[in-house]
Amino acid sequence: MITYLLKSGLLLVVFYIVYKMLLENEKMFRFNRVYLLGSIVFSLIIPLQLFSIGAFFSTPIKTIQLDEIMIVTDKAVLYKINYSEILKYFLSVIYILITAILIVRLIRNIYSFAIRKKRSKVEFVKGQKIVLTKERVLPHSFWNAIFINQEDFKNGKIPPELIAHEKAHLEQRHTLDILFVEVLQIVFWFNPLFALFEKEIKLNHEFLADEAVNKQFGEIKSYQNLLLDFASHKSTVSLASNINYLITKKRLLMMTKEESPIKMMLKVFSVSIVFVVLLFVFSTETIAQETPNNNGFMKVTDVSVKPEFPGGIVEFYKFVGQNYKMPAEVTKQKLNGKVYLQFIIETDGSLTDIEILRDKLGYGSGEEAVRVLKLSPKWIPASDNGKPVRVMYSLPITIQSEK
Numbered sequence: 001m002i003t004y005l006l007k008s009g010l011l012l013v014v015f016y017i018v019y020k021m022l023l024e025n026e027k028m029f030r031f032n033r034v035y036l037l038g039s040i041v042f043s044l045i046i047p048l049q050l051f052s053i054g055a056f057f058s059t060p061i062k063t064i065q066l067d068e069i070m071i072v073t074d075k076a077v078l079y080k081i082n083y084s085e086i087l088k089y090f091l092s093v094i095y096i097l098i099t100a101i102l103i104v105r106l107i108r109n110i111y112s113f114a115i116r117k118k119r120s121k122v123e124f125v126k127g128q129k130i131v132l133t134k135e136r137v138l139p140h141s142f143w144n145a146i147f148i149n150q151e152d153f154k155n156g157k158i159p160p161e162l163i164a165h166e167k168a169h170l171e172q173r174h175t176l177d178i179l180f181v182e183v184l185q186i187v188f189w190f191n192p193l194f195a196l197f198e199k200e201i202k203l204n205h206e207f208l209a210d211e212a213v214n215k216q217f218g219e220i221k222s223y224q225n226l227l228l229d230f231a232s233h234k235s236t237v238s239l240a241s242n243i244n245y246l247i248t249k250k251r252l253l254m255m256t257k258e259e260s261p262i263k264m265m266l267k268v269f270s271v272s273i274v275f276v277v278l279l280f281v282f283s284t285e286t287i288a289q290e291t292p293n294n295n296g297f298m299k300v301t302d303v304s305v306k307p308e309f310p311g312g313i314v315e316f317y318k319f320v321g322q323n324y325k326m327p328a329e330v331t332k333q334k335l336n337g338k339v340y341l342q343f344i345i346e347t348d349g350s351l352t353d354i355e356i357l358r359d360k361l362g363y364g365s366g367e368e369a370v371r372v373l374k375l376s377p378k379w380i381p382a383s384d385n386g387k388p389v390r391v392m393y394s395l396p397i398t399i400q401s402e403k
Helices: 002-023 029-048 079-119 150-154 160-171 174-187 193-217 220-230 249-254 261-283 313-323 328-333 365-374
Strands: 062-065 069-072 121-125 128-133 140-142 145-149 336-345 351-359 382-384 387-389 391-400
Touching: 002 029, 002 193, 002 261, 029 174, 029 193, 029 261, 069 313, 079 128, 079 145, 079 174, 128 150, 128 160, 140 160, 140 174, 145 150, 145 160, 160 174, 160 193, 160 220, 174 193, 193 220, 193 249, 220 249, 313 365, 336 365, 351 365
Parallel strands: 062 391, 069 391, 128 145
Antiparallel strands: 121 128, 140 145, 336 351, 336 391, 382 387
């Protein structure tokens, strides 16, 4: 999971930087909308490695390095594993608690629109649903309705440009974009990149709505002045598309910015290249031919579904610790050291090719570890793309005799 989150986060960073450098200042709002949403989807799906480009060229045995086990005088003292499990449990509780709070907040915000509709008068203007609220809020839209203050509407204080602006939000289904990112922010609340993407998506929505208004009325200068009149109004509604969302100099300049078709095509091409390169990099498995790490093991991209020891990986660590018998000479000389093992979990879950890669203690320490692994019950085998695969595990064991 951590590997997935790191890869997904890295992809989001790259896509965000590319957007800020190449696309942010271009008048290609529809493409930018697809880019921003596509970047998020791409970043969530590709790290799952539902398919692998490397699989078309080779079928390597995948290697996974397990956490270290510490064995002290015939007893497995799984300090690291126990602390790790406690930390995981603690973080899981925090994650669930914060996620639950955010879910409640989202439901409450959505429910507030339904309550407002129920309690307010609804009218249809040229086929568009208008909800007349008693709250003093600026015109805003959500799902299939525009919300306008009842008094302002009756007194003719709502210019038609504002209604056209909010109608454009509804016709282009901008609410779906916002809800999509809001849900992701709940699931990945610890990742601030989703908030940055939401900000860019909302601003791009305003560019699109502004464009629709200017095409309809053709009075850009007048519309700009209208927006500036509303810029001092700070009231906004969560989840809704708001007329005064980031009314900045940049937004006003976008209305009069000249398009350069050649420049736009070059940027689209450049962005496409970035997508292809990232797709290749993150969908290509690293084959076990790289330089060994400090422990002498190769680290290879994980399979989609790892093997599982009956009862879980912690039970496997306990199994090794409880069955390992400290060699007499190691105990006698009070030796400390590490043994590095390697074994393959076959497609039927059995352990084969159990090897000692390095034995820094000697006196049969490595051989005893091999004996224990041969006693292991069958694992639930790994699978990749729905097919059972062989997986090579590397296991470091720390041997510590009493002092």
